[in-house]
Amino acid sequence: MNLLPDITFDYDRYWQSVHTYNQWFIKLRNFAVIMLVLFLISISFLFQIKLNTLQIFGITGTTVFIFFYNQYFNFYISKNDGESLKTYALQYSLLQIIFDLISLSFIVYLTGGIEAPLFLFFIFHMIIGSIILPDKIIYAIAFILVSIFSTLSLLEYNYVIPHQSLKGFYRNSFFQDPNFLFGFLFTFSVMLFVSIYLTKKIVGDLYNREKELKDALEELNQAEASKQKYIIAVVHELKSPIAAATSYLELVTGGFVGKISNDVDDKVNKAKIRLNEAIENINNILHVSKFKLLNRIEKEQIDLNLLISEIVEKSASLIQKKNLNLQLNDKLKNRYKIQADRLLMHLAFSNLISNAIKYSSKNGTVVIDLTELKEDIKIIIADDGIGIPPNELSKIFEDYYRASNAKKNKIEGTGTGLSVVRQIISAHSGTLTVNSPSYLSKPNKPGTSFTVILKNG
Structure with missing residues (x-):
């Protein structure tokens, strides 16, 4: 049965x-x-x-x-x-x-x-x-x-x-008492059957609603998977001609097509650097798309201080252009290494640090603190920039959401970065929180601070 x-x-x-x-x-x-x-x-x-x-x-x-x-x-x-x-x-x-x-x-x-x-x-x-x-x-x-x-x-x-x-x-x-007897038995019977009917009705409605929500979630997941597959296919197509162009430029700089002037050589090398950056960005997009599609993480030992130092070094030109005071405070007692996906972790911290730089005004301050907790490592990235309106803090990690003051100041962005960052941190069993104003806040410059907590080792 x-x-x-x-x-x-x-x-x-x-x-x-x-x-x-x-x-x-x-x-x-x-x-x-x-x-x-x-x-x-x-x-x-x-x-x-x-x-x-x-x-x-x-x-x-x-x-x-x-x-x-x-x-x-x-x-x-x-x-x-x-x-x-x-x-x-x-x-x-x-x-x-x-x-x-x-x-x-x-x-x-x-x-x-x-x-x-x-x-x-x-x-x-x-x-x-x-x-x-x-x-x-x-x-x-x-x-x-x-x-x-x-x-x-x-x-x-x-x-x-x-x-x-x-x-x-x-x-x-x-x-x-026959009146009490039959009245009681009738009432008792009605109570039992009505209780069953109402419970069945309520549970049935809840099950049906849950099924509808589950089906809708599956459709969204399928749509997201299709989108990521499409991105992977398109980006692969973009990567091939860029890689080919880089190869041709290497032929030029290598002297295989004849001697060129120093001025042309300098321009070609700069173009080659930009193309290599484009290929690196394409590889990052492919990696994130595969992460979203397959939820796959390739963990290895990572020196967090070294990783963040590399990101800061790559941002040196923008830091100098805005004359920012960027401080990297390593308060870790030892050279701790974490088990994480290097590329995904690089993307996460690169996004947080670049946001701190991007949303800071000229002559502003950006501070990156690495501190050791009992079993975790805490990373705080704080700035004294435009900040985030208090009523928008809860939405800042939503897909495609951008703070109203960022739009008002016409600062470029898509609103996808922080959503991806939180997914990456969560996939590594970590937490990501945001505060605005930050502890670096100044009059008319509330600033923002992001706190990342990751498992040590």
Whole structure:
């Protein structure tokens, strides 16, 4: 018999949910055993309610029964995992519900039947069962439960079986009142079936909504994958002619096409440098696209101080042009190396440092601090530039988002950099946070600071 609900679509999550509910059942049952023991101990002494022999032995026996079958389920549920979890989790849930309903029915009978408030606990099992069991099974369980409860009540009403009451707890007896009896049974039945229906409806709507969101996410991921594949294909096409042009320039500078003047040689070498930079940028784009497409990281030992020093050195001309005071403060006690993808990490810090330089005014200050935490390395890149409006800080890592003041100052950018930087840092189990104003802030220059925390070693 198929025990899977029709609305199930993510089976791995479903099995995990069922396993979680099974553990809930066990914990709640442990609590129930404790409460039953306290009930037996306290009812005579605190409430002056006397139980007859059948009630004492019946409730005691049921408590012992609950304790032992709970230990059985706890042992087997904790023992089974993986594929066995998928095979037996739902069966264990169904068996637990059946055993609990049998035990609860007996306790309800011993504590007054329709006069006992414990009948409300039946609804808990119906709600949980509605979440994990198919419609036919949970409705069948509810029908059987109502039938058994009604039969017991009618047998008590006709004195076929003795009515068990908590003497001293009730002032009046209702089990022989036909109006109360049929009104109670009708209300109880409606409560059970309406609880099941509402739970099924709510859970079904939530499952359908989750499925829609999951399908939409898959479509977005597929679209992103297609985009990255397209970028890789286009960039590869761009790389070939640039590489060919570089080769031709090397023929010129190598003297293979005849002697050229020093002035021409200087211009050709500069062009060759720019083309090599273009090839490097293309390789970076390819690497990032493959990272986004495959989520692949090629880790190696990286000297973080050396990596950042190289980035700063490459930015020397722009730093000099803006007359910036750039400070690299290495506060690490040792030459720490981190396990990371060199190219991705270079892209991340190059983006953060170039942003600090780009958004700083002339004669501004940029400070890069490397400090050692207990098990991590903290890198702070701060500037006294235009900063980020406080109400936009939460959006700054979104794709294609650019701060309003950056647009106002007509500073070039696409808004994709910080989003990629955060993805790279997260892929290395690190964190990236932003603050504005920074600790370098000045009047009309709030500045920005980015803090990166990476695992040491």
